Structure formats: C-alpha cells, structure tokens
Amino acid sequence: MNSIMKVLIYSAKDFEIPFLEQANKDQFHIKYSKERLTEDTAVLALGFDVVSIFSADDCSSSVLERLRDFGIRHITLRSAGYDNINLKTASRLGIRVANAAGYSPHAIAEHAITLLLSLNRKIIMANQQVHNYNFLLDDLIGFDLNQKTVGIIGTGRIGKVIAKIMNGFGCQIIANDLIEDPDLVENDKVTYYKLEELLKESDILFLSTPLTSETHHLIRTETIEYMKRNLILINVARGGIVRTEDIIKALELKKIAAYGSDVYEYENGVFFYDRSQNHPNDPLLQELIDLPNSLITSHQAFATKEALHNIAKTTFDNIESWQNGGIPQNELTPVLKDIDG
Numbered sequence: 001m002n003s004i005m006k007v008l009i010y011s012a013k014d015f016e017i018p019f020l021e022q023a024n025k026d027q028f029h030i031k032y033s034k035e036r037l038t039e040d041t042a043v044l045a046l047g048f049d050v051v052s053i054f055s056a057d058d059c060s061s062s063v064l065e066r067l068r069d070f071g072i073r074h075i076t077l078r079s080a081g082y083d084n085i086n087l088k089t090a091s092r093l094g095i096r097v098a099n100a101a102g103y104s105p106h107a108i109a110e111h112a113i114t115l116l117l118s119l120n121r122k123i124i125m126a127n128q129q130v131h132n133y134n135f136l137l138d139d140l141i142g143f144d145l146n147q148k149t150v151g152i153i154g155t156g157r158i159g160k161v162i163a164k165i166m167n168g169f170g171c172q173i174i175a176n177d178l179i180e181d182p183d184l185v186e187n188d189k190v191t192y193y194k195l196e197e198l199l200k201e202s203d204i205l206f207l208s209t210p211l212t213s214e215t216h217h218l219i220r221t222e223t224i225e226y227m228k229r230n231l232i233l234i235n236v237a238r239g240g241i242v243r244t245e246d247i248i249k250a251l252e253l254k255k256i257a258a259y260g261s262d263v264y265e266y267e268n269g270v271f272f273y274d275r276s277q278n279h280p281n282d283p284l285l286q287e288l289i290d291l292p293n294s295l296i297t298s299h300q301a302f303a304t305k306e307a308l309h310n311i312a313k314t315t316f317d318n319i320e321s322w323q324n325g326g327i328p329q330n331e332l333t334p335v336l337k338d339i340d341g
Helices: 017-024 061-069 087-093 105-120 123-131 157-168 182-187 195-201 244-252 283-290 305-323
Strands: 006-009 029-032 050-053 074-077 096-098 149-153 172-176 204-207 232-235 258-261 294-296
Touching: 017 029, 017 305, 050 305, 061 087, 074 305, 087 096, 096 305, 105 123, 105 157, 105 232, 105 258, 105 294, 105 305, 149 157, 149 195, 157 172, 157 182, 157 204, 172 195, 244 258, 244 283, 283 294
Parallel strands: 006 029, 006 050, 050 074, 074 096, 149 172, 149 204, 204 232, 232 258, 258 294
Antiparallel strands: none
C-alpha cells in the first residue's frame, strides 16, 4: 500500500480551514501555509507529495520547475479557473493537476446579480445617505430590469445560472460563446450573437468567461465603443478580461454607466489580505475604487458555506483518487478541459 500523501495547502485562509479539516477526515497529513505560492515560497513544498493552491497563487513555468525539483508530482486547485497554472509545462514535467470545477456556480452567479442590483438601485449611496439622515431620492433613480436586454459572454456553468436568473426578471437574454448551450436556447429563450452585435444590443453585460489568450483584454477601448452609454457591466470572471485603464476612462467619460466587479486585473498580493494599514501602491486600483459608478468586491463571490464545502470536498476527492492510483474526475492533465469559473 502506498504511504499516505503529505499535503501542503498554500494561501490557506482562516475561513476555509474548518471546511478543509472536515473534508480531510484525518485521512491525509496536512500543513497549512498562509503564504502565496511564488518562486520564493516554492521551497516550502519540500518533503510534501501534493500542493493545493488558490486562484491567487503563481504556478507559472518557473515555479512549476521548482516544485518538480522539490518532489511535487500533484497539484490540486481550490478553484475552478486555472489561468494561474501553465498546464503544458505541468504535463511536460509529469505533474498531475486537478481543479474544483463546478463547486457552486450559483454562488458566483448570485453575487453577479448582487452587484447589478446594488449598482442599478444605488444601494451603497442610499445606505450612506440614510446613515446621515438624508432621505432624498434625487440621486437614487434606477431602472426596471424587466424587458431589458442582458448580454452574457460565456455560458458555461456560471453564465448558464446567470441566464436562468435574469430570465426570471423578464429580461431578453443574448449570449456569446464558442459553444452554444441547447438547453438555454430551448428553455430560457437565449439567443446567441456574434460579439460585436451582443455589445451593441446589451443594456446589461455579464462577463463569465475563462481568462485565455483570446479573452485577455476582451473588454477594451475598441470593444467599449460598441456599447450603449447606459450599459452596466458586471465582471465575475477574471480581472484580465478587461483592460482596467480603459474601463476607468469609459466610466469617467460616461461611455458606460457603471462597472461592478468581483475581480481586479492586478489583485495578486492585494485581494484576500487586510491592507487597511498598508495600502497597496496601486493608483489604478485607487481610481477604480473612488469612482462613484464602480463597485468592487474582493473576489468574494465564491464565499458561501455551500461553495466552501464543495471546494474542500473536491480537493480531497482529487487527492484520494491520486492516492489510490486513479484519475480524478477534475484532472486537467494531460487532457486539457474547457472549464470556466
């Protein structure tokens, strides 16, 4: 029988440790590290068999080379997205990788709707006014979602739930994806458009597509030009889907009405940490936060009890499968799967 695998969990957060402990059931030897995985911290993996990483960890080629030198042969991601790991390098090095696909698309989709409703109905401003005993409504006017055209870029697990929720609001749903979802077309009256037409027609636009070389900076000055000036843009995908400088400029010039995002292009080392006493030297982030028509949350869309339970369970299901000589359902190497989130 193989010896029990030793697991190092990078970027361990206090809020997720109880879920990981419960999912492990004392089966594997675990060590938690609050450190992000980087070239410098890869040495911490010495003596372990498996590392578990989060979306903010760096698993680029140079880091993978170091992990391989330190004896790591398995990496399990506590996320669905895997744009932070070079799968081709991992395959070449013989490192097996699995993710936590589909842990809770409802958590992400529901947060996307939260951002939309908060921006449209001016909830942040309303709350601030009420705390100051200002009960005027002059600056709190929103619009009905009913009958509005909602564009969704990426109709994988998350985008599909967004479509179903917005269908419930009585919206017209249009979408763009490499693969059309017949269930959405038949049951939710979703119509697939080419990107340019979708951008022109949308009153509300959701981004829920994986970050790839094709989608990097998909939303930039050139594509913003197609959008309506009253558009609300919601990003629950990855920060790099948009070019942040162009989003800020569009908001300042009122080329779009508002931007709600749970992600940020340069969030590594910032999001998931308390930087209240040590503000990041990032003027771009400061501009984005200060704009009255933007609402930024710190990559919290996944943070529900159900999602954390599912992530932890999938993480240890992956490890248990490797321990037993099997292939996890969510293995990404050597076959690369198209999974968003």
